[in-house]
Amino acid sequence: MVCQECGKEEANIFIAKIINGKKMEIHLCERCAREKEEFDITFEPQFTLHNFFGGLLQENVRSSGEQVRAAKIQCPKCALTFAQFCQIGRLGCSSCFAAFGAKLQPLLKRIHGSARHIGKAPRRSQEAILVKRDLERLKEEMQQAVLKEEFEEAAKIRDRIRALEKDLEQGGKRT
Amino acid sequence: MKQELFVQSRWMDGNGPEADTVISSRVRVARNIEGIPFPYLASDEQTAAVQEQVARTVADSEDHFSQFCYQRIAEMSRQEKQVLVEKHLISPFLSREAHNGAVLLRRDEAVSILINEEDHLRIQAILPGLQLEEAWQEANLYDDLLEQSINYAFDECYGYLTACPTNVGTGLRASVMLHLPALIMTNKINRLLGALSQVGLAVRGLYGEGTEIIGNLVQVSNQITLGLPEEEILRNLYGITRQIIEQEQQARQALLNSSRIRVADRSWRALGLLHYARIMSSQEAMQLLSDVRLGYDLGIITGLDRKLLNELLVIIRPACLQLLAGKVLSVEERNLERPLQIRNKLSRFKEAV
Ligand SMILES: [Zn+2]
Numbered sequence: 464m465v466c467q468e469c470g471k472e473e474a475n476i477f478i479a480k481i482i483n484g485k486k487m488e489i490h491l492c493e494r495c496a497r498e499k500e501e502f503d504i505t506f507e508p509q510f511t512l513h514n515f516f517g518g519l520l521q522e523n524v525r526s527s528g529e530q531v532r533a534a535k536i537q538c539p540k541c542a543l544t545f546a547q548f549c550q551i552g553r554l555g556c557s558s559c560f561a562a563f564g565a566k567l568q569p570l571l572k573r574i575h576g577s578a579r580h581i582g583k584a585p586r587r588s589q590e591a592i593l594v595k596r597d598l599e600r601l602k603e604e605m606q607q608a609v610l611k612e613e614f615e616e617a618a619k620i621r622d623r624i625r626a627l628e629k630d631l632e633q634g635g636k637r638t
Numbered sequence: 639m640k641q642e643l644f645v646q647s648r649w650m651d652g653n654g655p656e657a658d659t660v661i662s663s664r665v666r667v668a669r670n671i672e673g674i675p676f677p678y679l680a681s682d683e684q685t686a687a688v689q690e691q692v693a694r695t696v697a698d699s700e701d702h703f704s705q706f707c708y709q710r711i712a713e714m715s716r717q718e719k720q721v722l723v724e725k726h727l728i729s730p731f732l733s734r735e736a737h738n739g740a741v742l743l744r745r746d747e748a749v750s751i752l753i754n755e756e757d758h759l760r761i762q763a764i765l766p767g768l769q770l771e772e773a774w775q776e777a778n779l780y781d782d783l784l785e786q787s788i789n790y791a792f793d794e795c796y797g798y799l800t801a802c803p804t805n806v807g808t809g810l811r812a813s814v815m816l817h818l819p820a821l822i823m824t825n826k827i828n829r830l831l832g833a834l835s836q837v838g839l840a841v842r843g844l845y846g847e848g849t850e851i852i853g854n855l856v857q858v859s860n861q862i863t864l865g866l867p868e869e870e871i872l873r874n875l876y877g878i879t880r881q882i883i884e885q886e887q888q889a890r891q892a893l894l895n896s897s898r899i900r901v902a903d904r905s906w907r908a909l910g911l912l913h914y915a916r917i918m919s920s921q922e923a924m925q926l927l928s929d930v931r932l933g934y935d936l937g938i939i940t941g942l943d944r945k946l947l948n949e950l951l952v953i954i955r956p957a958c959l960q961l962l963a964g965k966v967l968s969v970e971e972r973n974l975e976r977p978l979q980i981r982n983k984l985s986r987f988k989e990a991v
């Protein structure tokens with residue numbers, strides 16, 4: 464087994480560590496182990512996500528033909544293939560997200576329980592996003608109003624939706 | 639100059655809230671620049687461009703960054719890098735990033751901005767005690783400043799885009815470093831570890847040869863970065879941390895009630911060894927410091943302070959020892975140097991025996 468630190472020397476020192484509540488072993492060569500003497504537990508360990516991603520390619524697809532096709536999906540910007548991503552567990556650039564889109568979603572759901580960001584956004588993206596979120600919410604409210612036969616209310620909401628949609632066309636600025 | 643590398647990090651003050659169980663709180667956000675591949679796939683020109691963009695931003699908002707110093711990893715000595723790692727200011731990952739890795743470090747060492755780590759930018763704040771919200775405010779402030787001139791890779795659905803899928807979304811990793819001697823001594827820690835991973839928190843500690851966590855130090859951090867707003871991620875971790883603190887305090891009280899003299903004996907013995915031993919491994923030092931810390935927190939040992947205990951946690955580590963000694967030391971030499979430096983620090987204090 465190769466040292467997980469330098470990736471060169473033979474690993475002959477095993478160190479047990481808790482990662483995510485489980486005991487895990489880290490394999491190091493003598494030199495690296497000596498250099499470290501102890502691990503820094505403040506930072507996340509840079510362990511590869513092999514276990515996590517290993518089955519990903521197989522799991523997501525039904526037929527082996529589909530599997531081959533999925534593996535060949537390539538990011539047009541950085542040329543990373545989906546198969547490479549599954550191997551190293553790292554995306555290559557921001558365009559990978561669009562390129563692997565449908566394949567990536569289930570993975571993100573599995574890691575985070577969700578595949579939709581609802582936190583901070585850079586200011587320049589914020590306005591447009593907030594408007595879109597408002598729109599989604601209003602559309603839902605409108606449906607609820609219709610279901611409850613509150614048509615007057617529904618009409619009011621519809622007008623607000625139209626106004627927001629107009630804003631959005633004009634660059635996301637709220638009027 | 640040499641001394642300046644020491645003992646300035648704000649987290650070592652030891653005066654934050656809940657300082658008797660929480661050593662430090664740390665928050666970092668991961669950010670990338672749109673149009674440039676993530677560092678591991680980027681060319682040298684591209685990672686150099688990342689450095690330039692950050693440098694330009696810093697120059698543009700000079701007032702905000704006047705307290706920062708910019709250091710290229712390639713221009714630092716091995717020891718200097720390692721000291722920053724030992725003080726938790728840069729990651730081991732960045733310390734190996736010789737090409738275009740760099741760090742922007744605020745003078746009080748509470749904020750560090752890591753450049754060309756796994757992501758283009760990692761903005762981190764680390765404060766003493768339980769101060770997650772405050773650490774987030776710090777990191778968030780610099781994130782806002784950088785965002786003004788840097789076009790972040792951001793997706794409406796996925797949020798901030800990062801090299802590793804485990805960071806996507808908020809890019810936020812918050813963690814607390816806890817000292818839990820009583821929970822560990824009374825073997826209650828394992829149940830706690832299990833429970834924490836059930837609620838989406840990651841726990842890390844360090845095992846020695848047996849099953850002991852070295853120095854009774856455990857780090858708890860959030861795992862989920864996507865689908866929750868930052869405030870909620872922080873609130874969850876804060877809430878769980880409070881519960882762990884509560885349990886640790888109960889376990890400490892129980893220890894005091896059932897075996898006060900044993901606890902006192904253990905703490906005083908540890909202090910005795912720190913004062914008089916002549917050979918000491920870092921693992922032994924970590925354990926002794928934990929025993930002394932517990933004695934201090936329980937009011938058994940007085941005359942010390944938490945700043946000293948935190949400083950000792952750092953100076954016993956390899957690079958700091960070598961820097962203090964002013965030369966490269968082998969493991970065996972370090973085991974001789976360590977008690978020397980510990981004595982040196984302790985000599986300024988007079989415990990009431
Ligand atoms: Zn090695």
Ligand SMILES: [Zn+2]
Nearest residue numbers: 538541556559
């Ligand atoms: Zn890509």
